[in-house]
Amino acid sequence: MPCKARLALLYSQFCSKDNVLILIDPDPDAIGSALALKRLLWHKVASASIGMVRKIRRLNNLTMVRLLHLPLLAVKRASLDKFDKFALVDSQPDHNELFQAVSFSAVIDHHPANTELTAPFSDVRPEFGSTSTIMTEYLRAAKIKPSKVLATTLLYGIKTDTRNFERHTLIQDIEAFRYLFPFADKNVLRKIEISDLSLKDLKLFHKAFERKHVVRDRIFVHLDEVPSADLLVEIAEFLLKIHDISWSIVSGVYEDNLIIVVRNDGYRKDAGKIVRLAFGALGAAGGHSAMARAEIPLSGLCDKIGKPNSVAIERFVRSSLSPFPKSKK
Ligand SMILES: [Mn+2]
Incomplete structure (x- = not known):
């Protein structure tokens, strides 16, 4: 399916009254992908929030959230009631207990699907190195120029999941990287990538x-x-x-x-x-x-x-x- 048609189908799952929760297991690829989906839904829905099903532990990722002021919420089962629709990026419903309890309107991922997806919209491309690559294609199809923050997180998502293109890399991953690179903050990205240590280490x-x-x-x-x-x-x-x-x-x-x-x-x-x-x-x-x-x-x-x-x-x-x-x- 051409990317424009996919985008139209994705948009058709949501309406202007919806309060949407994008659920993630917060690794860099998931964070970048969720921010991209939030941007895609901007002005299309009443609100789009990003919910994490666990705390961030990796120091690099904590650095990214702190430096870029990323709007990520910690969610529990009880907090799901506040939302009308749910989306899942960079994961499958069977990857997490909380995901299993949710009925998703959209699932976008690059992990192979173990079970058949029941979401009305699903875009799963296991051959892709990162979900951030897929989300970059959606942004381009929507003619959205990524902000510095969005480009930096997507770039870091691609770099992390492909281990700097040393594994599972498609030409599309490299092309997404090339597209995002001029928009990203390379100084912040470098600081995120080197932030492996805590003072006590x-x-x-x-x-x-x-x-x-x-x-x-x-x-x-x-x-x-x-x-x-x-x-x-x-x-x-x-x-x-x-x-x-x-x-x-x-x-x-x-x-x-x-x-x-x-x-x-x-x-x-x-x-x-x-x-x-x-x-x-x-x-x-x-x-x-x-x-x-x-x-x-x-x-x-x-x-x-x-x-x-x-x-x-x-x-x-x-x-x-x-x-x-x-x-x-
Ligand atoms: Mn991923």
Whole structure:
């Protein structure tokens, strides 16, 4: 169906008396898509609000909401009564308990549909890298020039879901990016993208700098108990910025598991294989050529290294990877 016809069909689901709630599970693609739908419905309905079914946790997304003053409401089942019509973007009704309780007038998404959609209007394109791409096509069909805020959120939605065009990317995603780029605030976008850390995380960076152990082109750090496994990734990726370091190996204990995060420069290396060989017998271990991870229950580690204290774990990680294990032929 041509985009103009789709747009007309979408509009035909709503009338000027409607108070519309656009429901989202708030990741960047969903937020950008919801803002686009809100803009499309402007002056077409009495009101269009965006409701989140959970709190935003990712610091990048919190930064986006704060810097761009995004109008997002936290909704519960009880607050649904205030609205006449509902739309869902970047999700399917069966993805969330609250979604299941709603009868949607419109569903626009790029996740494959598990169950048949009953909404009178649905536009699901699983081949698309992001829902923001689909929404950009609607904006163009409606001849709406996106505001700076809208373009920035849509651009971030496309970048996040396609991981900067490294996965599930169609030419349409790139075309939407190219179209939005001149309208977006690139400084704000950059600040959103780099806002991975909270102030208290710096303590762990401090510890990492003090504890680092360099063996030729490899840097090892063991950090004991950590408040989140994601922080190990942040630190591993930061240490790989050192120009002559080819491998960074950062470990820590999170929820009674030893977590080992490995990053390398990607040149003729296989981090996944090495991690599998070194730790596969003790827990979950694997990954890709440049990034890998192992998660080993501490209880299982005791047989191997005795009391799993800081020194013993550090020695265990380093000795398991120096030299790197080779597969037996
Ligand atoms: Mn998405």
